[in-house]
Amino acid sequence: MEVQGNAVNTLLGGIEAGGTKFNCAIAANPNDVWERASFPTTTPEETLGQVIEFFQAGAQRHGPIATLGVASFGPVDLNPQSSQYGFITNTPKNGWSNTNLAGQLQGALSIPLAFDTDVNGAALGEHLCGAAVGVKNFVYVTIGTGIGAGVMVDSKLVNGAMHPEIGHMLMPQDRRRDPYPGHCPFHGNCLEGLACGPAIEDRWGLHGQSMDSDHPAWDLQAEYLATMCINLTSCYSPERIILGGGVMEQTHLFPRIRHKFLDLAGGYFPQVSQGNIRSFIVPPKLAGRSGEVGSLRMAQALCSSF
Amino acid sequence: MEVQGNAVNTLLGGIEAGGTKFNCAIAANPNDVWERASFPTTTPEETLGQVIEFFQAGAQRHGPIATLGVASFGPVDLNPQSSQYGFITNTPKNGWSNTNLAGQLQGALSIPLAFDTDVNGAALGEHLCGAAVGVKNFVYVTIGTGIGAGVMVDSKLVNGAMHPEIGHMLMPQDRRRDPYPGHCPFHGNCLEGLACGPAIEDRWGLHGQSMDSDHPAWDLQAEYLATMCINLTSCYSPERIILGGGVMEQTHLFPRIRHKFLDLAGGYFPQVSQGNIRSFIVPPKLAGRSGEVGSLRMAQALCSSF
Numbered sequence: 001m002e003v004q005g006n007a008v009n010t011l012l013g014g015i016e017a018g019g020t021k022f023n024c025a026i027a028a029n030p031n032d033v034w035e036r037a038s039f040p041t042t043t044p045e046e047t048l049g050q051v052i053e054f055f056q057a058g059a060q061r062h063g064p065i066a067t068l069g070v071a072s073f074g075p076v077d078l079n080p081q082s083s084q085y086g087f088i089t090n091t092p093k094n095g096w097s098n099t100n101l102a103g104q105l106q107g108a109l110s111i112p113l114a115f116d117t118d119v120n121g122a123a124l125g126e127h128l129c130g131a132a133v134g135v136k137n138f139v140y141v142t143i144g145t146g147i148g149a150g151v152m153v154d155s156k157l158v159n160g161a162m163h164p165e166i167g168h169m170l171m172p173q174d175r176r177r178d179p180y181p182g183h184c185p186f187h188g189n190c191l192e193g194l195a196c197g198p199a200i201e202d203r204w205g206l207h208g209q210s211m212d213s214d215h216p217a218w219d220l221q222a223e224y225l226a227t228m229c230i231n232l233t234s235c236y237s238p239e240r241i242i243l244g245g246g247v248m249e250q251t252h253l254f255p256r257i258r259h260k261f262l263d264l265a266g267g268y269f270p271q272v273s274q275g276n277i278r279s280f281i282v283p284p285k286l287a288g289r290s291g292e293v294g295s296l297r298m299a300q301a302l303c304s305s306f
Numbered sequence: 307m308e309v310q311g312n313a314v315n316t317l318l319g320g321i322e323a324g325g326t327k328f329n330c331a332i333a334a335n336p337n338d339v340w341e342r343a344s345f346p347t348t349t350p351e352e353t354l355g356q357v358i359e360f361f362q363a364g365a366q367r368h369g370p371i372a373t374l375g376v377a378s379f380g381p382v383d384l385n386p387q388s389s390q391y392g393f394i395t396n397t398p399k400n401g402w403s404n405t406n407l408a409g410q411l412q413g414a415l416s417i418p419l420a421f422d423t424d425v426n427g428a429a430l431g432e433h434l435c436g437a438a439v440g441v442k443n444f445v446y447v448t449i450g451t452g453i454g455a456g457v458m459v460d461s462k463l464v465n466g467a468m469h470p471e472i473g474h475m476l477m478p479q480d481r482r483r484d485p486y487p488g489h490c491p492f493h494g495n496c497l498e499g500l501a502c503g504p505a506i507e508d509r510w511g512l513h514g515q516s517m518d519s520d521h522p523a524w525d526l527q528a529e530y531l532a533t534m535c536i537n538l539t540s541c542y543s544p545e546r547i548i549l550g551g552g553v554m555e556q557t558h559l560f561p562r563i564r565h566k567f568l569d570l571a572g573g574y575f576p577q578v579s580q581g582n583i584r585s586f587i588v589p590p591k592l593a594g595r596s597g598e599v600g601s602l603r604m605a606q607a608l609c610s611s612f
Contacts, residue, residue: 089576158459159543168574169540170478170533172495186572189478227476234475235541237465266492268474270395 012299013055013065013111016291017041017072017101018118019093019145022051023292026058026065030128030296034062044099052108068113069298071121071291072101074148078116078159086115092185112306114298118142120157121294122244122284123150128297130285131242138238140284141166142245143225147192151236167192171227178203178220195224197247213252221247222256229257229281230264239271244284257281318605319361319371319417322597323347323378323407324424325399325451328357329598332364332371336434336602340368350405358414374419375604377427377597378407380454384422384465392421398491418612420604424448426463427600428550428590429456434603436591437548444544446590447472448551449531453498457542473498477533484509484526501530503553519558527553528562535563535587536570545577550590563587 011034016023021040027033035058039050059065075091077084086102102115116124123140126132132140132152140150147167151158158164168190173182180203184193193199200208204217211217229241243257258277265272272280284290317340322329327346333339341364345356365371381397383390392408408421422430429446432438438446438458446456453473457464464470474496479488486509490499499505506514510523517523535547549563564583571578578586590596 153459153464158464164541164543165574166540169475169537170570172476172478186574187570231475231537232541234472235470235538237470264476264493268471268492 010303011059011062011065012296012303013058013068013109014292014295014299015051015068015070015072015105016118016121016295017070018291019073019091022047024051024054025292025296026055026062027296029300030125030293033292033296036292041093041096043095044101044104048101048104048108052105055109055111065109065111067299067302068105068109068111069121069295069300069302070102070105070113070115071118071124071295071298072115073118074163075165076101076115076117076163078163086113112302114302116157116298117148117150117163118291119148119150120159120163121150121298122290123152123157123242123294124297125286125290125293126242126284127152127155128293130290130293131282132240135240137236138240138242139232139236140242140244140290141228141232143195143243143247144197144245147196147228147245149232151238153236166228166232167196169228169231171224171231191224191228195221195228195247197245200247208247208250213250218250218253219256222253222260225253226257226260226264229261233265233269233272237269237271240279241281242284243281244287244290248283251283254281254283316609317365317368317371318602318609319364319374320598320601320605321357321374321376321378321411322424322427322601323376324597325379325397328353330357330360331598331602332361332368333602335606336431336599339598339602342598347399347402349401350407350410354407354410354414358411361415361417371415371417373605373609374411374415374417375427375601375606375608376408376411376419376421377424377430377601377604378421379424380469381471382407382421382423382469384469392419418608420608422463422604423454423456423469424597425454425456426465426469427456427604428596429458429463429548429600430603431592431596431598431600432548432590433458433461434599436596436599437588438546441546443542444546444548445472445538445542446548446550446596447534447538449501449549449553450503450551453502453534453551455538457544459542472534472538473502475534475537477530477537497530497534501527501534501553503551506553514553514556519556524556524559525562528559528566531559532563532566532570535567539571539575539578543575543577546585547587548590549587550593550596554589557589560587560589 014025025033026035037054075089077087088099106113132138136155149166182189182193183199320331332341343360381395383393394405412419438444442461455472488495488499489505
């Protein structure tokens with residue numbers, strides 16, 4: 001057996017900072033996790049206190065953690081030139097607006113830290129060992145409380161002036177069929193306003209999980225998500241679109257979205273056809289683990305940049 | 307005066323290959339053009355014959371041309387692994403489908419050649435010395451016979467599996483206000499189907515140039531283009547959007563689009579506000595020259611890669 005010198009002592013920390021819970025991991029590499037913990041997202045003081053304690057105790061047990069990767073819910077400021085870099089900015093999540101997430105963690109733990117959005121983290125994870133291994137150009141979309149995306153172009157994550165917020169694209173809506181005014185406080189009937197989890201619940205007066213797969217909600221939902229996929233294909237020309245998040249646990253949506261996509265595309269996009277649509281619009285492979293793997297991958301990349 | 311050795315002998319060729327005409331240039335650099343010619347886009351044989359003759363004659367007069375940049379109308383195949391790399395593929399332009407543009411030029415002229423879309427060429431030109439100097443993340447959109455875009459992220463042009471075809475994104479349309487079914491043969495009322503030049507003419511029975519600036523066509527047009535800008539902002543989070551092409555010669559559209567953009571954005575995008583919208587949605591600075599500058603810049607980059 002070969003023992004690789006200093007690799008034994010290089011520990012990584014990963015945080016998937018979600019609006020519901022913070023998942024933390026200490027690992028030798030993204031596929032060798034030594035310890036995990038999960039803390040509910042209550043107040044920044046309480047949650048970050050628990051997170052910091054976890055990593056401090058972990059370091060005592062396992063030795064020093066070299067780098068930390070943080071994949072956070074947002075919106076976050078990713079501009080290294082900004083005075084608010086590493087902040088969660090104007091989030092509707094109570095108590096979390098203007099939280100200096102990266103700064104507080106780094107201040108308390110004194111560990112070099114890589115910071116990105118939760119969806120970029122998940123995209124990285126799926127690229128490393130999930131549904132996008134070897135795929136250079138793809139979009140990872142999460143459809144849950146909100147709708148967000150991590151976009152990889154030529155194997156690199158894309159961030160513009162700030163992070164792309166594809167959830168707020170404007171979409172066709174047939175008001176005769178769907179008179180629902182939309183759930184987005186900014187735009188009403190943008191993509192997120194029409195198709196996020198809370199919009200489904202609000203429109204039909206039922207939680208998605210209590211609706212049968214033949215409820216009319218799902219054909220409408222598939223149509224909105226197929227339209228989203230058309231617009232993502234128009235904008236990024238990806239090789240694959242991964243659809244994750246709570247809403248996509250309704251796996252019967254996949255064949256409906258694929259069918260509607262081909263219908264709406266009208267044969268225009270040569271890279272997508274009846275023959276390969278099942279490998280074009282796909283579920284994540286790491287399911288609940290893509291954020292963990294991604295945050296650890298961020299820590300690993302930071303580590304190897306030293 | 308300093309004479310720079312071999313720079314004197316390094317000549318560049320640039321071709322802006324459009325659906326109406328091919329603009330050709332021979333230059334020492336993108337801002338020092340020695341000779342220009344323009345040939346109508348008739349058949350591939352005739353047009354390419356004239357283009358090849360121009361560069362052969364030019365090389366006799368000025369000395370050998372080191373590299374050639376070709377920025378072409380499309381759709382084109384930009385995948386270097388594809389057997390159709392450098393082809394104009396399934397274009398509606400009569401006689402030009404499946405034309406091996408790059409191959410024919412390279413075969414006849416024996417000059418190393420860089421190949422890209424017309425809109426990427428224009429975006430490059432505007433980045434080098436036009437409306438996007440120093441702007442790392444921006445979108446250049448042309449609104450004319452069709453609608454296409456060149457996207458720069460972190461100072462690099464973005465191409466996915468194939469080139470982004472933003473013209474085919476699906477958009478909200480209020481059928482009571484605008485019952486027009488759309489002009490796109492693939493999708494009817496996608497962005498291009500609703501807002502390209504021929505759609506304006508077809509909807510109103512008048513050419514845009516013969517309509518007053520208070521014709522109701524323009525408010526509708528501004529609304530579609532503002533919606534497009536919202537979706538581009540959602541997808542790419544750019545610092546600037548440049549709107550060019552024949553339709554945008556109606557310069558009264560700019561203030562209308564900016565006004566409608568702020569209205570539709572609902573305060574969501576922190577990088578765009580009343581205070582900076584005039585530098586966010588802008589006309590090109592090089593006007594008719596962005597394609598020429600861009601194609602020469604492509605030739606220059608190829609030259610310096612040797």
